[in-house]
Amino acid sequence: MASTISLPLYEKIPRKNALQRTSDIIIFFLLLSLLTYRLLHLKNHGTTWLLAFLCESWFTFTWVLVLNIKWNPVIFKTHPDHLLQAAWEPVELPSVDMFVTTADPLLEPPIITVNTVLSLLAVDYPAHKLACYVSDDGCSPLTYYSLVEASNFAQLWVPFCKKYDIQVRAPFRYFSNDHVITLSDGTKEFQHEWKRMKDEYEQLCHKINVAVQKSVPPCDFTGDFAEFYSVERKNHPTIIKVMWENKGLPDHGLPLLVYISREKRHKHPHHYKAGAMNALTRVSALMTNAPYMLNVDCDMFVNNPKVILHAMCVLLDSKSEAEIAFVQFPQVFYDGLKDDPYGNQMVVLFEYMGCGIAGLQGQFYGGTGCFHKRRIIYGLSPDSVVSVNGKLVEDIFSKIGNSKELTKSAIDALEGKTGTKPNHDLQSCIEAAYKVAGCGYECGTSWGTKLGWIYGSTTEDVQTGLRIHKRGWRSVNCRPNPPAFLGCAPSGGPAAMTQQKRWATGLLEILLSKDCPIFAFLFAKLQWRQCLAYVWLLTWGLRPIFELCYAALPAYCIIADSYFLPKGQPFCLFT
Numbered sequence: 001m002a003s004t005i006s007l008p009l010y011e012k013i014p015r016k017n018a019l020q021r022t023s024d025i026i027i028f029f030l031l032l033s034l035l036t037y038r039l040l041h042l043k044n045h046g047t048t049w050l051l052a053f054l055c056e057s058w059f060t061f062t063w064v065l066v067l068n069i070k071w072n073p074v075i076f077k078t079h080p081d082h083l084l085q086a087a088w089e090p091v092e093l094p095s096v097d098m099f100v101t102t103a104d105p106l107l108e109p110p111i112i113t114v115n116t117v118l119s120l121l122a123v124d125y126p127a128h129k130l131a132c133y134v135s136d137d138g139c140s141p142l143t144y145y146s147l148v149e150a151s152n153f154a155q156l157w158v159p160f161c162k163k164y165d166i167q168v169r170a171p172f173r174y175f176s177n178d179h180v181i182t183l184s185d186g187t188k189e190f191q192h193e194w195k196r197m198k199d200e201y202e203q204l205c206h207k208i209n210v211a212v213q214k215s216v217p218p219c220d221f222t223g224d225f226a227e228f229y230s231v232e233r234k235n236h237p238t239i240i241k242v243m244w245e246n247k248g249l250p251d252h253g254l255p256l257l258v259y260i261s262r263e264k265r266h267k268h269p270h271h272y273k274a275g276a277m278n279a280l281t282r283v284s285a286l287m288t289n290a291p292y293m294l295n296v297d298c299d300m301f302v303n304n305p306k307v308i309l310h311a312m313c314v315l316l317d318s319k320s321e322a323e324i325a326f327v328q329f330p331q332v333f334y335d336g337l338k339d340d341p342y343g344n345q346m347v348v349l350f351e352y353m354g355c356g357i358a359g360l361q362g363q364f365y366g367g368t369g370c371f372h373k374r375r376i377i378y379g380l381s382p383d384s385v386v387s388v389n390g391k392l393v394e395d396i397f398s399k400i401g402n403s404k405e406l407t408k409s410a411i412d413a414l415e416g417k418t419g420t421k422p423n424h425d426l427q428s429c430i431e432a433a434y435k436v437a438g439c440g441y442e443c444g445t446s447w448g449t450k451l452g453w454i455y456g457s458t459t460e461d462v463q464t465g466l467r468i469h470k471r472g473w474r475s476v477n478c479r480p481n482p483p484a485f486l487g488c489a490p491s492g493g494p495a496a497m498t499q500q501k502r503w504a505t506g507l508l509e510i511l512l513s514k515d516c517p518i519f520a521f522l523f524a525k526l527q528w529r530q531c532l533a534y535v536w537l538l539t540w541g542l543r544p545i546f547e548l549c550y551a552a553l554p555a556y557c558i559i560a561d562s563y564f565l566p567k568g569q570p571f572c573l574f575t
């Protein structure tokens, strides 16, 4: 397919950084001279100097890791216009399964999830090539009710967005005060439809709010809601609902929309988000089996309707087949505190370090806003791409579990025969879908160990990405303008601390596991500089020990009437 395209679909542009490199090197030499000074004078001073020496050694070590990351920054520039100019019929674009995970209607209000889903349903891509799967780990009738109402609203909203080429397709953001629309510029028809859409959206919000306040949807748990009757959050059977079926209409109509609440039982570990992602992978394999999978957290809406086209520029490029495993869009947040005093918006990670890592083996997988290839999630390595030999297919039988339908769809995926089949009857695969979403399905299989999202760390995203890089794959960091996704970040306080504690723990878990990047470099195909970049990230939780200790030294020195910084003379380095 890609050979017919002459214009480049994407470019890798090195970022100039001579000044940055010079200043970084100067800092490095200053750190080295401080260490040398300490070493030369260590025996004349007590524990304070030893502590200072240890902390400064750590800072120097971290600086080396930072230097390694920032040395060759690159930017990937994608050209969706070239993709569309390639005289492709929309039907030739590959299908994409979009996954949204939500877990708790109290912490993640249904209206937020609904907005994320609406923004996904309205992206600029042939609707019959898309399927949106919402995983609800809260098994909440409120979430389901909100989605039912949203799918009704979507039938007005999606055509409206496409007709007027609306930029922001999450209605809460589009109708918010920050996002002023100059109605007078539009035609009479637009003004009329805009007002209607606003009224409809307000009604949707009202219905959802009333249900949330009463904690139950306005239904008597019969009919469509019967399966939610007396479910417990952590003890309930699987619920799968096909909420909207696309009848093969590319431009009009909505993508397939499916609600899934996988089975949960007290005795079975559910593996949090990684477990949910694996259940989504299996259910979608039976229903649509798209070769590409986009996953977003429920609080990350699509901010750039061309996002899938941007990702496809990389994924459909001829070079990508044998090299690139996933395309990660940076996390960008809206309505954060000015100047981000708590660092929750991770600007350093995504803005500065992100471009550096992109120049190595590729961006870390960040858990949301990422396009994966299904074949790679099933464990494919770059060297087995050319021909899927018998062994690989045999392997999948033992790994994937005892669903014949799933095995068949996985073989199709590995052999590149994916995508919705014409006249594929969804209802016929519902029974098999129930089976693979059951909590016992994974027993004795390789899900979470060799297949899918990896279990064992609370930051399953980094671990899953590391496993992929370890097999020799690269990844791409794509940053279109406007940003592809916008999300919520805790604004500070206990919520931010809980999140950071979870990340720090999860990252250390990976460092101390058999997925440690050093082993991955020695015994697998992780590149050396990428390995150092992972060490920088995974040791994040250790940094405060040295930082706190160093910050406490001045106070200690005042009390103990000693000192730990070179005294007086400015040029006393080796005196």
Ligand SMILES: O=c1ccn([C@@H]2O[C@H](COP(=O)(O)OP(=O)(O)O[C@H]3O[C@H](CO)[C@@H](O)[C@H](O)[C@H]3O)[C@@H](O)[C@H]2O)c(=O)[nH]1
Residues within 6 Å of the ligand: 101, 102, 103, 104, 108, 135, 137, 271, 272, 273, 276, 296, 297, 298, 299, 366, 367, 368, 458, 459, 460, 461, 462, 499, 506
């Ligand atoms: O049992 C669970 C727990 C969480 N989630 C979903 O997982 C996502 C992320 O969880 P959240 O509690 O919001 O974690 P954050 O720390 O905000 O998320 C960041 O960190 C996670 C772990 O590294 C990544 O998975 C996320 O993509 C990334 O945005 C949300 O959509 C949740 O609904 C589930 O589906 N099931």
Ligand SMILES: [Mn+2]
Residues within 6 Å of the ligand: 297, 299
């Ligand atoms: Mn979150």
